[in-house]
Amino acid sequence: MDSSLKILSMNCRGLGDKQKRRDVFQYLKQKHTNIVCLQDVHFDDKKEPIIICGYTTAAWGVTILFNNNFEYKLNKICKDTISGNFIIIDIEVSQKRFILANIYGPNEDYPKSYKNIQSKLQNFQCGNMIICGDWNLTLNPEKDTFNYKHVSNPKATLQVLKLCDELDLVDVWRCSNENKRIYTWAKSNPIKRARLDFFSCFRKFYECHL
Template sequence: MTSLKIGSLNCRGLSEEVKRRDFFSRYRKRYDIIILTDTHCTKEKEKQWAHEWGYKAFFSSGSSRSRGVAILIKNSFTFTIHQEKKDQEGNFIILDMTIQDYRLSLVAIYGPNGDSPTFFENIKGLVSGIKNSSIIMAGDWNVVQDFDKDTSNYSAKNNIRAHDKILDMIESLDLVDIWRALNPDTKRFTWRGPGLKQSRLDYFLISSDLEPFVKNVDMDISYRSDHSPVYLTLQFYNQIKEVG
């Protein structure tokens, strides 16, 4: 039996060492795997950050002022990385991995700020190419799932074409917005902006075969960011089918 707690948060830049070490210390205690977006890490700093983290770390780095994605993994469980796919702009990382006996694709997403359907079309192609039936995707998507339920004080819908591509990916890969599935009518938000704007930009999409293993999915307390972390706890009782 394997319990796994995955956290995802937009950290709003960790180039400042004091803030970075504070974040690592805080979330190392909370999660087994951490997906970070908006890291502001550079390729030159990746080894230093990995050393400060103290365990295994994967990066897709942007600049010291924008973008950047990381997946930080603790040594609290046994895992194997079969392959890694990422872009060079700090927008996504895809890990084909086995956690003990469980094979899955773990995807870190930092969606473009603008309406970019080709980005999500590319993600769909890369994930489907790995051919794992079990998929966990998380991050700051910069796109809501349901405009009525997932936004507050917005004057108009935005990123509509990207939204439609995500819906297409959900259908194609048999994914579920697991927090919404368990909270069908709840209005809660992960991002707070100017003019009292709020939206649920950070969430997990998981393959439907993982739904029986979900123990908990929720939002955490915001800390030194305008985003709240989201987290997913899985309790595996039966082996997820390996690719064969």
């Protein structure tokens, strides 16, 4: 895979407002990424080259956007048409194929959602896999949460750990930052923090690109 490939993932907390959508798209363009995976989106603008999987109620929907100057080939697309919480694509870049999944995990402890995602992923036949998004849980509560009294979504967490084990996936950031603490979500009252957003990929793929 082209080593210059840049993928960005972000929970944008809704894009229904036109001004917010413009601001977010302007921010993304300044990042000069090839592929953008957004979670919690709500918009119907077709001017951007996108694959969208939206849901009719609030706080759902995921999108994959591509830079206009980015050359790629889509071989297969799998979208969650029920709850709108994932998109999985088989994509070819520079004559190299990989699976890219963008997920928005449920807020509640619902392991079936991740079991369904694993089933869909296993239907794809490809040597490389990248999964990103807002998982709404942490793989290592001890290192990835602050001021939590209990493990959030424990059953779903166990299901994701099982998914990672059976598909041989690793938490990319954690592998490179074994003891560092950083958070992607915060609450002020009471103060709570967690790293709910992360990339995972095949272990062998990560090790080959160290």
